[in-house]
Structure formats: C-alpha cells, structure tokens
Amino acid sequence: xxxxxxxxxxxxxxxxxxxxxxxxxxxxxxxxxxxxxxxxxxxxxxxxxxxxxxxxxxxxxxxxxxxxxxxxxxxxxxxxxxxxxxxxxxxxxxxxxxxxxxxxxxxxxxxxxxxxxxxxxxxxxxxxxxxxxxxxxxxxxxxxxxxxxxxxxxxxxxxxxxxxxxxxxxxxxxxxxxxxxxxxxxxxxxxxxxxxxxxxxxxxxxxxxxxxxxxxxxxxxxxxxxxxxxxxxxxxxxxxxxxxxxxxxxxxxxxxxxxxxxxxxxxxxxxxxxxxxxxxxxxxxxxxxxxxxxxxxxxxxxxxxxxxxxxxxxxxxxxxxxxxxxxxxxxxxxxx
Numbered sequence: 001x002x003x004x005x006x007x008x009x010x011x012x013x014x015x016x017x018x019x020x021x022x023x024x025x026x027x028x029x030x031x032x033x034x035x036x037x038x039x040x041x042x043x044x045x046x047x048x049x050x051x052x053x054x055x056x057x058x059x060x061x062x063x064x065x066x067x068x069x070x071x072x073x074x075x076x077x078x079x080x081x082x083x084x085x086x087x088x089x090x091x092x093x094x095x096x097x098x099x100x101x102x103x104x105x106x107x108x109x110x111x112x113x114x115x116x117x118x119x120x121x122x123x124x125x126x127x128x129x130x131x132x133x134x135x136x137x138x139x140x141x142x143x144x145x146x147x148x149x150x151x152x153x154x155x156x157x158x159x160x161x162x163x164x165x166x167x168x169x170x171x172x173x174x175x176x177x178x179x180x181x182x183x184x185x186x187x188x189x190x191x192x193x194x195x196x197x198x199x200x201x202x203x204x205x206x207x208x209x210x211x212x213x214x215x216x217x218x219x220x221x222x223x224x225x226x227x228x229x230x231x232x233x234x235x236x237x238x239x240x241x242x243x244x245x246x247x248x249x250x251x252x253x254x255x256x257x258x259x260x261x262x263x264x265x266x267x268x269x270x271x272x273x274x275x276x277x278x279x280x281x282x283x284x285x286x287x288x289x290x291x292x293x294x295x296x297x298x299x300x301x302x303x304x305x306x307x308x309x310x311x312x313x314x315x316x317x318x319x320x321x322x323x324x325x326x327x328x329x330x331x332x333x334x335x336x
C-alpha cells in the first residue's frame with residue numbers, strides 16, 4: 001500500500017503569522033515524509049469576506065512561496081492554487097444540491113462571522129464549508145490536519161460524503177472517501193498578543209495582535225514590547241487567570257525548541273522586563289531563515305511559477321477523476 005494522502009490549505013488574506021506557522025505549517029513540515037501531501041492556497045475561500053482585488057494574486061504567490069520557505073518539500077508534497085483547478089468550484093455546486101440548508105446555518109463559524117459582517121454577509125460565507133468539503137473530497141484525502149475550530153467543518157465534510165454515498169453509491173462502491181482528522185499536537189494553539197483568550201488571527205484589525213512571518217526585526221521588537229501582560233512576577237504555564245503569560249511562554253517554548261519543563265524552570269523567577277527581550281531575540285532568530293529563504297524564492301519568480309504549474313497539473317489529474325466519478329454517480333454524461 002502507498003502512503004495515505006493529506007490535504008490542507010491556507011487563505012491568501014494578509015500575511016501568514018506565527019499562529020498559522022506554529023499551529024499548522026510547521027506540523028505539516030514535520031510529518032510530510034509520512035504522507036502524500038497536497039497543500040493548496042485556498043484563494044476561492046478568500047473572497048467570502050471583503051477582499052482587495054489589487055493584491056489577491058500577489059498575496060496568493062506570497063503564501064505559496066512561504067510554504068516552500070517554511071520547509072514544504074516537493075519530494076513529499078504538491079503545492080497548488082485552488083482556483084487554478086476548476087473542479088473545486090464544480091464539485092461545490094454538485095454538493096450544494098444535496099446539502100441541507102440547516103446543516104450550514106448551524107455552523108458555529110458562520111454564525112460568528114455573520115454577526116461581524118452584519119448586512120453584508122454573503123452566500124459564499126454560508127457556503128464556505130461546502131467548498132471546504134469539495135477541497136478535501138476531490139483528492140480522496142485520508143487525513144486532514146485540523147485544529148479545534150475546524151473540527152465541525154470536517155464533520156460536515158464526512159456527513160456530505162456519507163450522504164452522497166448513501167444516495168448515489170453502491171454498498172461496496174462508495175462514491176467518495178470519508179476523511180479522518182489529523183489532530184495537531186498539543187501546545188500549538190497560538191493566541192493574540194493583545195488578548196490571550198483569543199486566537200491569533202489575520203482578520204484582527206490590530207497589527208499589534210500578531211507577529212507575521214515576514215515582519216522585520218524592528219516590527220517584532222515593537223509588537224512584543226507592546227504586547228499585553230500582567231503585573232505579576234514569576235512566569236508560569238497553564239494559569240487560567242494569566243492567559244497572556246501562558247501564551248507568551250508557549251511561544252517561547254515553540255520557537256526555542258525547548259521542553260515545557262525547561263522553559264518553566266528557566267522563567268519561573270523572571271519579570272516581563274527580563275523575559276520580553278528573550279522572547280524577541282528568540283523570535284527574530286527563528287524567523288530569520290524563513291525570511292531569507294522567502295526572499296530567494298521570490299527572487300526567482302520563474303521557478304515558483306513552474307512549481308505551481310506542475311502542482312496544478314498533478315492536482316487537476318486527481319481532482320478531475322473524482323469529479324467525473326461524482327458526475328457519473330449523479331447521472332451526468334461525460335464529454336467525449
């Protein structure tokens with residue numbers, strides 16, 4: 001048997017930050033040799049919220065380049081852009097037509113984002129989980145790396161696939177493979193620098209809330225200097241009364257490569273005036289090789305485009321096979 005297949009992706013809205021890297025991409029890099037990986041830049045998802053057309057294409061290339069700069073290895077992984085494979089949009093429509101509306105209205109992320117968008121909420125935001133299901137199901141993915149906030153979306157993907165199989169498949173010939181979650185290892189949930197109870201997010205209006213992978217050292221110094229702390233001396237993990245303390249210690253642990261026990265011992269007597277410079281230096285050094293590699297990749301646009309062209313061809317070959325299988329099961333005739 002060959003390796004199991006993994007599918008995941010990131011939106012090209014804003015810059016990748018430490019939450020994206022430590023919560024997802026670094027884990028992809030660490031386990032990529034164990035799987036056959038397809039990592040896409042999900043630019044179709046990016047327009048479910050207001051976006052800037054003038055920067056969408058460049059942002060998309062930036063994310064692809066950062067995948068490579070962070071260590072995604074083309075020997076084990078395929079990188080492609082979602083909108084370059086039209087099967088994503090086509091399968092979404094087919095799945096829309098068998099997905100009950102109330103399934104989508106019950107999605108927690110839709111409810112939260114709809115409140116923020118108010119009267120501007122669009123159908124795409126409601127339909128986002130079906131597009132995500134199409135992304136996963138097109139590649140017969142065995143595993144999907146998910147965090148706590150995406151578990152509900154993967155459950156919906158499995159429900160949609162099961163519904164297709166029940167209505168259009170045969171007992172021993174399912175139309176779609178049901179994917180399993182690949183749960184991120186503990187400790188990779190990175191919180192906002194301005195509020196330790198909220199996830200670090202690209203959508204947060206405050207740039208001070210996150211450290212981006214491409215932030216220069218002076219920006220990192222400023223953000224860590226201004227990040228929210230508490231008045232207590234002595235830094236400890238896992239105190240529910242000190243969420244910012246736990247978050248900053250976790251960042252230091254993950255970026256330094258030290259164990260939780262070693263960091264706890266090192267920092268237990270520290271004040272913030274001593275710890276913040278330590279975290280700043282560690283962050284700058286951890287991001288330096290990624291930033292250098294990114295500059296090199298973006299300096300050779302022809303190579304990056306060739307990587308994405310090859311990725312599109314490999315992805316489309318698999319996606320179109322799955323799409324045709326679904327269309328046949330639905331009763332469509334395929335083009336000759």
